[in-house]
Amino acid sequence: MARTQNGTGVRIQDVAARAGVSVGTVSHTINHPELVSARTRRAVERAIKELGFVPNQQARVLTGAASQVIGLVVLDVVSPFFMEAARAVERAAREAGHVVILCNSDNDPARESQLLQILGAQRVRGALLTPARTGQGGDRARIEAGHLPVVFLDYQTAGDDCSVSVDDVAGARLAVEHLLELGHERVAFVGGGQGLRQHVQRAQGARDAILAAGLDPSTALVEITQDGLGIQDGVLAAEHLLEGELPTGIFCGNDMMAFGVYRRLSRAGVKVPDDVALVGYDDIDFAADWVVPLTSVRQPTDQLGYLAAQLLFEHSAGDEAHVHRQTVLQPELIVRSSSTRGGRTGVTIVG
Amino acid sequence: MARTQNGTGVRIQDVAARAGVSVGTVSHTINHPELVSARTRRAVERAIKELGFVPNQQARVLTGAASQVIGLVVLDVVSPFFMEAARAVERAAREAGHVVILCNSDNDPARESQLLQILGAQRVRGALLTPARTGQGGDRARIEAGHLPVVFLDYQTAGDDCSVSVDDVAGARLAVEHLLELGHERVAFVGGGQGLRQHVQRAQGARDAILAAGLDPSTALVEITQDGLGIQDGVLAAEHLLEGELPTGIFCGNDMMAFGVYRRLSRAGVKVPDDVALVGYDDIDFAADWVVPLTSVRQPTDQLGYLAAQLLFEHSAGDEAHVHRQTVLQPELIVRSSSTRGGRTGVTIVG
DNA sequence: TTCATGTATTGAAGCGCTTCAGACAGTATC
DNA sequence: GATACTGTCTGAAGCGCTTCAATACATGAA
Numbered sequence: 001m002a003r004t005q006n007g008t009g010v011r012i013q014d015v016a017a018r019a020g021v022s023v024g025t026v027s028h029t030i031n032h033p034e035l036v037s038a039r040t041r042r043a044v045e046r047a048i049k050e051l052g053f054v055p056n057q058q059a060r061v062l063t064g065a066a067s068q069v070i071g072l073v074v075l076d077v078v079s080p081f082f083m084e085a086a087r088a089v090e091r092a093a094r095e096a097g098h099v100v101i102l103c104n105s106d107n108d109p110a111r112e113s114q115l116l117q118i119l120g121a122q123r124v125r126g127a128l129l130t131p132a133r134t135g136q137g138g139d140r141a142r143i144e145a146g147h148l149p150v151v152f153l154d155y156q157t158a159g160d161d162c163s164v165s166v167d168d169v170a171g172a173r174l175a176v177e178h179l180l181e182l183g184h185e186r187v188a189f190v191g192g193g194q195g196l197r198q199h200v201q202r203a204q205g206a207r208d209a210i211l212a213a214g215l216d217p218s219t220a221l222v223e224i225t226q227d228g229l230g231i232q233d234g235v236l237a238a239e240h241l242l243e244g245e246l247p248t249g250i251f252c253g254n255d256m257m258a259f260g261v262y263r264r265l266s267r268a269g270v271k272v273p274d275d276v277a278l279v280g281y282d283d284i285d286f287a288a289d290w291v292v293p294l295t296s297v298r299q300p301t302d303q304l305g306y307l308a309a310q311l312l313f314e315h316s317a318g319d320e321a322h323v324h325r326q327t328v329l330q331p332e333l334i335v336r337s338s339s340t341r342g343g344r345t346g347v348t349i350v351g
Numbered sequence: 352m353a354r355t356q357n358g359t360g361v362r363i364q365d366v367a368a369r370a371g372v373s374v375g376t377v378s379h380t381i382n383h384p385e386l387v388s389a390r391t392r393r394a395v396e397r398a399i400k401e402l403g404f405v406p407n408q409q410a411r412v413l414t415g416a417a418s419q420v421i422g423l424v425v426l427d428v429v430s431p432f433f434m435e436a437a438r439a440v441e442r443a444a445r446e447a448g449h450v451v452i453l454c455n456s457d458n459d460p461a462r463e464s465q466l467l468q469i470l471g472a473q474r475v476r477g478a479l480l481t482p483a484r485t486g487q488g489g490d491r492a493r494i495e496a497g498h499l500p501v502v503f504l505d506y507q508t509a510g511d512d513c514s515v516s517v518d519d520v521a522g523a524r525l526a527v528e529h530l531l532e533l534g535h536e537r538v539a540f541v542g543g544g545q546g547l548r549q550h551v552q553r554a555q556g557a558r559d560a561i562l563a564a565g566l567d568p569s570t571a572l573v574e575i576t577q578d579g580l581g582i583q584d585g586v587l588a589a590e591h592l593l594e595g596e597l598p599t600g601i602f603c604g605n606d607m608m609a610f611g612v613y614r615r616l617s618r619a620g621v622k623v624p625d626d627v628a629l630v631g632y633d634d635i636d637f638a639a640d641w642v643v644p645l646t647s648v649r650q651p652t653d654q655l656g657y658l659a660a661q662l663l664f665e666h667s668a669g670d671e672a673h674v675h676r677q678t679v680l681q682p683e684l685i686v687r688s689s690s691t692r693g694g695r696t697g698v699t700i701v702g
Numbered sequence: 703t704t705c706a707t708g709t710a711t712t713g714a715a716g717c718g719c720t721t722c723a724g725a726c727a728g729t730a731t732c
Numbered sequence: 733g734a735t736a737c738t739g740t741c742t743g744a745a746g747c748g749c750t751t752c753a754a755t756a757c758a759t760g761a762a
Binding site for chain 2: 748
Binding site for chain 2: 052054055056057058059061062068069077078080083084086087090099100101102103104115117118119120121122123147230231259260263285286289290291
């Protein structure tokens with residue numbers, strides 16, 4: 001089967017020849033049918049169908065059309081959080097007749113710039129970006145490197161950029177306040193991912209809550225940071241905690257780590273929630289179905305992705321009047337039995 | 352900040368002007384540096400850097416260069432199985448300097464053709480496709496519609512297409528044989544996703560195993576099919592099972608459904624594995640960490656994605672000598688305590 | 703000096719498309 | 733009958749790039 005290098009070999013001029021009109025007319029029937037008589041339009045449409053003509057989008061974009069592609073750069077493709085957001089982005093894209101290039105920066109700034117460069121070279125319409133690590137303004141530079149409209153996802157920017165984020169500090173505060181209200185006076189924060197912004201902010205939120213309660217973080221808060229973000233990292237964190245005096249409340253930077261903590265604790269005979277109250281973050285599907293249903297901070301993931309994509313479309317519409325906008329979404333604490341002492345299942349929302 | 356519609360407004364001719372050479376020379380220093388004297392090369396490189404020139408990939412492709420983009424069409428973006436495969440695809444792509452457009456067909460043939468059409472219009476280098484539903488040859492037509500090189504992912508094709516798949520029939524056989532060996536004489540298969548190919552084949556494998564053991568499927572095998580693939584669908588399936596005489600071994604088409612089955616059963620006071628042995632499919636991360644570690648069929652997901660991507664690169668290299676190749680990978684049964692009676696933790700491989 | 707032989711560089715054609723200025727009827731207006 | 737439209741259609745220019753034939757300039761050999 002002979003194919004030209006770029007897919008279907010039929011070009012607009014083949015269609016024109018077949019329909020007995022000029023290429024301009026074919027182009028018009030595709031893009032401005034109102035300029036073409038019904039008769040020719042039908043002829044052209046027939047020729048298109050017969051030849052299986054699919055306009056070359058690259059050529060189109062080259063002549064100034066807006067690209068139908070947007071980029072999405074996240075820190076981790078397998079993270080349920082990002083994937084739920086990605087699904088929402090995909091949905092928004094689909095509704096706008098677009099398609100998404102999904103990239104994985106692995107939280108590595110170098111890889112991130114490379115990706116932005118590639119997306120720029122593809123002349124995508126724009127990109128959604130969750131910046132890798134803490135870049136201290138280097139971010140801006142990296143974005144400019146890509147020379148494309150960017151909307152930040154899950155990252156709050158100052159005024160001169162578009163962003164949609166979830167308030168991680170507030171989420172962590174919710175979690176720790178909850179533990180404090182339950183009477184725990186010594187709590188731990190288990191974070192992961194070296195320098196991962198989200199976790200840095202959650203640690204901050206934990207500290208804020210402790211302070212707001214009039215407690216001293218140096219005694220009332222144990223902070224543990226692991227390299228990774230998985231169950232195993234939770235296990236390791238719990239190991240650390242077991243070495244000293246165990247706090248009675250543990251807040252983890254994500255649900256996976258909470259599961260790991262749970263696993264290690266129960267292996268050590270520590271009961272959740274009787275001996276230790278456990279709170280996770282993200283409220284992934286599994287949280288509600290865990291051995292002990294996990295109290296967790298739920299993020300409006302779907303909204304996050306959807307809004308960000310919409311903002312990008314607006315931002316990249318070339319509308320001169322576009323003003324950069326920052327949307328900060330609020331997380332919500334879902335209380336389940338992993339934190340409510342004595343087996344009381346104080347479920348606020350059934351997950 | 353004035354930007355042209357397609358990103359950086361710097362064109363090759365701007366670079367040429369800046370460096371005081373012709374566009375041809377600039378192009379040469381980028382693509383065939385050996386044709387350019389060291390002196391001019393340096394000058395051009397400097398101009399490129401100073402202007403932040405990024406070649407327009409669309410224009411490049413238009414002149415015959417191979418696209419740096421491949422498409423990946425899966426049934427569900429949030430499925431852990433596909434996402435692990437996607438990550439492997441992404442890795443393979445990255446190694447080849449490519450980037451992946453990730454699409455979600457939602458197991459809908461119409462959406463699938465639409466996506467192939469879009470990918471075709473983008474003139475991507477090729478696509479990896481997990482076909483939606485059972486299309487009975489309609490598949491081929493749909494692929495041709497896209498006019499692009501396609502490698503099937505997680506779907507076994509006949510000789511005239513490239514594919515990388517995992518033997519679902521064999522996987523299911525492993526699972527059911529395991530149950531039969533444990534002495535269970537009446538087992539259930541819980542499948543999901545209306546007409547989802549993978550589950551249809553797993554059902555087949557279950558039947559095969561029953562037959563091979565000399566049992567009668569009409570009495571020894573209970574088949575239940577749910578619409579979805581999630582925990583909740585497992586719960587519903589278990590509900591059905593509880594209505595009649597409960598089989599002593601249950602094999603689920605995926606781990607999520609197994610979790611759901613477990614949940615409903617334990618709510619009904621049925622103990623796993625003491626009363627019922629439970630086996631899942633996919634061996635997702637959580638399987639090993641479930642309340643009762645779940646026996647599951649592990650698929651070589653990473654290999655699946657990586658090999659498929661490589662095959663696509665080979666296939667789309669335009670190499671005339673390319674022969675279509677079908678690779679079928681073998682799954683593996685990971686035995687954990689959800690199936691081994693009396694609390695024996697007959698763990699074959701520590702998950 | 704004149705050729706041949708390279709090596710460096712250039713300019714233009716062409717990739718597939720859109721769009722814009724014109725051309726060419728066919729009507730309506732004066 | 734001349735003029736001005738209006739509705740259709742065409743041809744060519746141009747999007748940013750690559751490539752190929754052609755040119756220009758050295759260099760060494762004859």
